[in-house]
Amino acid sequence: MLIVEDNAALRQIAMRQLSELGYLVHEADSASAALALIEAGTPVDLLFTDIVLPGEVNGKELAKMTQARWPKIKVLLTSGFDQTKGSAAATGGEEQVLGKPYRKADLGRALQQALGR
Numbered sequence: 001m002l003i004v005e006d007n008a009a010l011r012q013i014a015m016r017q018l019s020e021l022g023y024l025v026h027e028a029d030s031a032s033a034a035l036a037l038i039e040a041g042t043p044v045d046l047l048f049t050d051i052v053l054p055g056e057v058n059g060k061e062l063a064k065m066t067q068a069r070w071p072k073i074k075v076l077l078t079s080g081f082d083q084t085k086g087s088a089a090a091t092g093g094e095e096q097v098l099g100k101p102y103r104k105a106d107l108g109r110a111l112q113q114a115l116g117r
Contacts, residue, residue, distance in 0.1 A: 004049035031057035051079040076114040
């Protein structure tokens with residue numbers, strides 16, 4: 001799993017939660033860093049990305065780019081903005097959006113749903 005979050009404190013919390021849920025986690029602080037990891041062969045079955053990211057590519061665009069090149073990688077988006085929470089229509093796609101803040105149990109359920117388990 002690859003988590004993409006530009007806020008270092010939030011990324012560390014999410015990484016801890018994901019590890020506690022039993023996931024092997026890699027991290028990136030931007031879309032470009034995430035793409036570099038995937039291109040380098042880092043095993044990624046799910047991309048867990050914030051929608052709002054620094055730079056030219058946001059989380060929605062990162063998700064589209066990733067799925068176009070690596071269609072087996074699943075996507076779970078996250079956002080602290082109300083207009084994007086929970087709605088695929090709000091993100092312009094089929095991706096699920098987990099609203100921030102979230103609890104570990106909510107994260108676990110969202111991941112299982114995104115992975116199709």
